[in-house]
Amino acid sequence: MPRSGDVVPDATVERLPLYHQALVELARTGETTVSSVKLAELAGVNAAKVRKDLSFLGSYGTRGVGYDVDFLTIQVSRTLGLTGDSSVVIVGFGNLGQALAKYGGFADRGFPVVAIVDADPTKVGTAVKETDGVVVQHVDELAKIVRSQGVAVGVIATPAESAQSAADALVGAGVQSILSFAPVVLDIPETIPWRKVDLATELQILSFYQARSGSLQHPA
Amino acid sequence: MPRSGDVVPDATVERLPLYHQALVELARTGETTVSSVKLAELAGVNAAKVRKDLSFLGSYGTRGVGYDVDFLTIQVSRTLGLTGDSSVVIVGFGNLGQALAKYGGFADRGFPVVAIVDADPTKVGTAVKETDGVVVQHVDELAKIVRSQGVAVGVIATPAESAQSAADALVGAGVQSILSFAPVVLDIPETIPWRKVDLATELQILSFYQARSGSLQHPA
DNA sequence: TATTGCTTGTTCTCAAATTCACAAACACGG
């Protein structure tokens, strides 16, 4: 019987946000309980997998009934460490950086963008109205910003060539995790978790399954 | 001995774009051959895994020497179905849609954005200079656009509520694969491969590993 | 042509993840 002290498998961790998202949606529509079958449908996975995943957090369901939406939401949030907002700083104010800054999807889900930096002095001073008028600052200010604003997450939106120096700056400034959109492997200390999102890579993976068209559906 | 007719494992497919990226970079810097160790380093994976992955495409290396960069690039491209450009249409011209349209990273890697559509008539007519002046059209034109321009990929950048109707429109219009940024599970025919990228989900996964700080590094 | 050194391709073993299948447990109605 897995208890909260036990390890949560990586594969499960990657799915917890899906459940969280589905639970928030259920709460919004007024549902008070949910079965593993329903939750599986909303998250796009298999019901047995949902039950096994949730069992790693503890025994929070009621047999014959299902899971309490609000209670389970809290447990999933707690496991993911989603207690309160985590401030984000974006490094790089090119097209992608501007895009991410204006995109509201971060703040909506508890990750407000509180600062933007760039190495180009001509970009410093620009205000982004979509993020409450955050003003672009110079990358040299990074350490000061992270400390004073308590920034937890750094997002790298620089060109590939500058990504490593951006990472170094973020690590030096003291952020606790990094999300990179640059298509390069970064050298980052083991103590700081980081992930890479590469949009072109996603399209190339699709390309493969499209070429094999019909024969195989993409794995969820 | 795996041959090109055999199945390529899903896990391998997800890494092929990384190798492709690394190979392109090697070619750019003038390297003509590369070892599995070097390629592994550039892609951020284990060397044994590189060799095993590549062996699914065929026996394209030379023992004692390594892989020919140009030749291997061609083989990886062919396996991924990256023969020539694949046109992309973006559905949704809100913040994220505009962001993606202006972001040059798609075209650079063989996925030019040739059209943008939105359901809001007030947005129709806007030109995006970053993508050679592509003009936003109404979503009702989608089928015509896809047919006339030979669009292969649809990118969904709408709010979550509109994502399913966007997907339906794309499927009806005849696109061959779909990349969605909306945080919902889509109902799409098995014949059309699709993937979901959710930026907030990425941050939430990081949140977990950050909470478990230091004890576990995120799996690549 | 024989030897040496290096790197691939593949086999083998182990670990992780998925899926099935079902007993255990609860609510509810009679």
Place this chain on the structure above:
DNA sequence: CCGTGTTTGTGAATTTGAGAACAAGCAATA
């Protein structure tokens, strides 16, 4: 209070993936 129907939680079996280890094979050199 008992039986029924439903849904969880979890062993067990299966599939998939990771990594180590090494024989096979090629180039280069003398």
